[in-house]
Amino acid sequence: MAQAAPAGAPAPVLALEEVTKSFGSVRALRGVSLALHAGEAHALAGENGAGKSTLIKTLAGVHRPDSGTVLLDGAPVTFHGPADARAAGIAVIYQEPTLFADLSVAENIFMGRQPLRALRRVDHTAVRDATAALLRRLGVDLDPERPARGLSIADQQIVEIAKALSFDARVLVMDEPTAALTGTETDRLFAVVEALRKEGAAVLFVSHRLTEIFRLCRSVTTLRDGALVASEPLAGLTEDDLVRRMVGRDLDALYAKRDTRTGETALEVRRLTREGVFHDVSFEVRRGEIVALAGLVGAGRSEVVQAVFGVDRADAGEVLVRGAALRRGSPTAAMDAGLALVPEDRRQQGLVMELSIERNIALTGLHTLGRGGLVRRAAERARAGDWAARLRLRFDRLSDAAGVLSGGNQQKVVLAKWLATEPEVLIVDEPTRGIDVGTKAEVHRLLSELAAEGLAVLMVSSDLPEVLGMADRVLVMHEGRLVAELPRAEATEESVLAAATGRTGAVRRTEAAALDGEGTP
Amino acid sequence: MSTGTGTSAGPGTGTPKALGPDAERAPRSLAETVLRVRELSIGGALVLLVLGTWLANPSFLDGQGVEDLLLNSAILVLLATGQSVVVLTRNIDLSVGSVVGLSAFACGSFVSGSDHGPVAVLLLGTALGVLCGLVSGALVSFGQVPALVVTLGMLYVLQGVGHAWAHGDQINAADVPDSVLELGSGGVLGVPYLPLISAAVLTCTAYYLRSYRGGRELYAIGSSPEAARLAGIPLRRRVLAAYAFSGAVAGFAGALWLARFGTVVADAANGWELTVVSAVVVGGLAITGGVGTVWGAALGALLLTTMGSALVVLKVNPFWEQAITGVLLLAAICADRVVRHRTTEALRKRRRP
Amino acid sequence: ALTLALAGCSGTTKDDAKDDAGSAKEGARNAKADPDAPLKEGLKLAFLPKQINNPYEKIVDEAGIEAAGEYGGQAKEVGPSDAKASSQVSYINTLVQQRQDAILIAANDPNAVCGPLKQAMKRDIKVVAYDSDTHKDCRQLFINQASSEDIGRSLIQHTAKQLGHKGEIAILSATQNATNQNAWIEFMKDELEKPAYEDMKLVKTAYGDDDDQKSFQETQGLLKAYPKLKAVISPTTVGIAAAARYIGGSSYKGKVVLNGLGTPNQMRKYVKNGTVEQFSLWDPEKLGYLASYAAASLSSGQITGREGERFTAGELGERTVGKDGEVILGPPTVFDAKNIDDFDF
């Protein structure tokens, strides 16, 4: 396969040559080569499980290649650990944020590289100030001294970005940094990355949002099943070309939302409040309807759906499913009533990483898999196998730990686990985070079909095209309050963004607000 | 243990992650209180206990009384300091009791009938402790095996070795040189050496943990070993060092034990591992690592020993002593937990009015 | 209430608990004693101390093992490293399995070891208790260091003399459940009832658990809690050593009397520096020696453990089995500044 090095360019800053890497019987990388040049942004594309993260971890010194070489400035190097790669000026944003939950944001960013003062003591003030400056540059409002515990996935991602930007990297590697971000944050990130690139940094960028690839990068390497498909300039390629390279075939329309007739109210939320987090949130979702909950990062969307499902306890208000009030603070009660929640954080909330794929999928429906508390293994396996096939899960064995799956495939397991409960109301929080284009279409088709069959869907998503494409109705949150409700016809990028940023003048006052009046006895 | 790591499980447990992102906007003082509250509530309990006992029996705080209190807690404070450093890295060292016993006996046989000075004894004890710590540490960090199992194994191994070596022999105070015993009973300006030494070790450790990269990295490792690895922290070296430190402190404490008690059998500090761990836990260190300070652990140790002394001074029926200690212990950790929970809840509610 | 009553009627209560104790022993005892039988060669004896690494027990057992050499027997010491009530039991079982000729035991708990010892006697293994007794049905002989009554009363008598029969006293014992300790303490209390001691008051019994450090702190606590305390009696070697150390290093030195049971090597320093005036103890080596010979005589059939039987205990000369199979070593020695240098144990 041809290397697409720009003619006349100097030796690449960082390159891989013929690298292979296996995990057990899974061959994640098979003879892959890649070259990153100073001042150039390069994209890495591929389906879920194609080997992108593995490649990145090889560059970062996390994995040692089984064979093949890593070249730094044209000379072969061996990284014995992430520390070596860092020392060589490689900054990495990993797909899954890995923060020190108990430490402050500032410490997280400067851990191991804190500025020092006399006697080699850590200069805490300098750490804080430098962090504040960084966060300002990224345009986020985070207290450098708050602990990382409790940050939403998006905020965690932002801290990771700040961490990577905080040192003068020669190579900046980003594994799906935007998966949890909304457009606003993505724009800021791109501006900063662009500046770095202009200063001469080499950039490697992974994303399943193809538009972002075209916006940021000049060339692209595509992987399929761990093997190199092509490494070429982006100029002249279309999104469809890229998809074809990734998937190996053509894809149909991306968003397959079917129009359906909505039925009676399935889920009703009345004046739900969790003090300090969200206030007076009221809305309803009907059978057959997909309702999107939009807003900026940190608007409180995830908090609302978690309270609805009962994993967090609301301070006031009630949740009704088919007219019956749910017991507060009990996910079990919610599940019994037919609710399902695909949570936002798959590593902490969605999956038990150490358990096998089949047990993860079975976890939500153990009582249906046997009698008298017993679990029939065959039933368990069948259920898992079924859903794995429906969601095109890539795995080695169903008895493998969920933790060894690629990010996108983990997300599919979470989806499978909840869809398998055959809920009547499905709440999904960032359902397609990290899922590749092909499967995303699949998921959307699935949601749409299920809605057509009478399922009520409440969807939190930061992916605006997804919101606009899928939702029958869009609810918009701003700073913990529901500020707008837009029917499909009125929902446009502008109207949603305007409401999400608090410019309420532009938005029709919501029905939900009107509902408040009658909701109060 | 996977308990309490940022889970919102259980309706009653509340969400430990409720520290607001906008904590900044809440009044500073409150936020600061929260940060310090761990040490505050335990310190408060300690003060209450001392005051209460003193009111009931004023001789509790006379010269001899204070001296006894300080002397009694000195060794436990030391051990708790060493243990905290290990616990911070999300590990545990159950072998400390055995290390103290072994070191005390080794130091005893070393000085018995000789005229070695205190410095030689302390060095010997420390060296022995470092050795034990390095073995546990190497197994945990390089062998990548669960700390609890390894150190429980080390507890047995060292205890067995110590007992087999002593085999019923005992070091008599009469054989220990006076210069060594002086270390245990003497003092400067009326303050005994032992608590001074403990305080010095404690302060240095606390300062290192707060103000040096190495110290901060210990917190990082405990908070998330995975993230620490990705951040390029030399994980294994740091964990090994933590164990070596804990071992060194335990070995050092063994030498002090000899100096203080003079009479030593191989099972000195036998069974102390759980006492040390409870001191650390009472002091607010999370057993899951990354949270707490050595000051807290020291306060926990002080609280435990003071409780024991206070009950005797209060003439509590000896059959009741242990039960009351248990209740007080539970009360202390519950109070600490409740206070912390209340504050974080209050903070959350002020986040977004 | 009804069910309670019913259960009370039909249930097993203490009164109908049957004790078949002694039947095993009776069987063994039916054998006739033959006072002229020679000591058998190659007897296998096992000493089972309370705790294997207790210095005092070690002295006793080593003397006993040495004695076995004199009459051509083989003795060994086995045992647990903690003084728990239950931990001796598995040792008894294995000793039975090893078909020892005799088991010599210092019982941690008179009841816990009873059943297994009976099993041993059923298999014709002789059982001799020493230092700390088990039930009289569960052994053939008990080698008592001194009669419990003597020990208890004389400790009070000595202390009273030192105090001039006046003042508050406290006892620092070992564990709450130590049988011999509790027996002595009972006799101490009984002695104190006498009119001669009406000005003396026992204010507290504290427990140092035979743990050096705990005993140390308990002493501290006693002196703090009872400012008028004039004397501490510690009838345990660990306790008295710890108490001596605390008192010797504190302001109480010379003001508070310390008496009890201790070994000369441990206490020498405190006698010399004036912390302790006197204390007492029997000779632990003789205890082991006597026990060893008693066990050999039993195994050789010279005696069966009945009252009045006689046997020769090597250098110690002839001894007579007393009531309930007790053999008494003799009165304890009182150690003070004058004689302490004559002893080394």
Next chain:
Amino acid sequence: MRQAGGKDDAPVREAGGEAARGEVAAGRRRTYAELLRWDTALGVLLVAVLLAGAGGTEGFAETTNLSAALNDTAEIALIALPMTLLVVAGQVDLSVASMLGLSSALAGSLWDAGWAFELIVPVCLLVGLAGGLLNGWLVTRVGLPALAVTIGTLTLYRGLASVVLGNKAVADFPETYAQWASYTKTVPGTFVPYPIALFAVLAVGAAVVLHRTRYGRAMFAIGAQEQAAWFAGVRVNRIKLVLFALTGLTAAFAGIVHTLRYGSARADNGIGLELVVIASVLLGGVDFNGGKGTLGGAVAGVLLIGVLNNLLTLNDVSNEIQVVVTGVLLIVSVLTPRVIAVAGERRQRRTAAT
């Protein structure tokens, strides 16, 4: 270790087409893996020790010896069952030995007061249940870590035992019941004493619960990732509470067994037993961090320590050395699987490189 029959260039299987073939291959691989598992290895080791003992040590293989040796592990074995479940669920109970002592002391003092033994047993069990519930309540409702809570109740329950019985030792329990707990009375036709027979039955029950029921699945999930379990609708708190209650109950029952077996009720019965129980469970390959382990492994761990100690004692190996052996075994138990894994990785890298 390539997939049998799989195409070389299809390393990652998509569900569907190749499923059947893949499963067969996976099944075969799993049996190899099973052989390398620590708990299986431990079972093999146990058998080896038994055989070695029977061959080389006089008196070991006699039924009386085996009965006595087995019965000596009775309390540890009984408590190890719920403890295994607790540890799998990421919790721990250090107060078990104290609860054993409390139950024993209570039985003693009630017996001394003339109560019927048939009435004493349920009262002790109730107290055990209450103690377990207190532990569970503090963990689930107050939100304290299990280690901290049970270190506290370890002191409390032992203290209560001493309050109840003081320094008395009560004996003379009814012979009929004492017989049932003794090693001299065995299940007819076997050398298995009744406490161990009961343990065997309970062990089967516990194994079914842990490995075959949804409650067992939930325990694994809680131990591995509590928050994810809670999000999946697992009643985390309820399961923890029940486990703590069961542990307390079993500890109290073990207290009665202990009392009858030794014929002695004392406040200090079973002191220090908690670490032995935990050591046995951990030796059996149960992960203290939760989420991993098998009941069979824990049972093998308990029996191995018991049998090995008996064998060593019979061979006059001193107690000190036995302690060292236990320690070394513990260390080896965690080191071995690790060494095997690392060796496997090495081999894999070599084969991949060529």
